[in-house]
Amino acid sequence: MAEQINAYPGVTHNYQREDEYNLWFTLTTRDKAARRKILETVRGIEGVREIQDLPATRFFKLKVKFDTGK
16 A cells, blocks of 8 residues: 555655554645545545545744764
């Protein structure tokens, strides 16, 4: 199932685990309609019983700078 979800453009993280909610992924889309369309397709994947759509309500951008000693 994880491999199928990874095929969608916009999937940036995908974690499979042993639990009630055993697959967690992040999805970036250009708008709500695109997100809904992809999630409806994912709902049709064999073995998917439930999806919780938890859209971001705020955007955070962190600037990370690593000191490489150069």
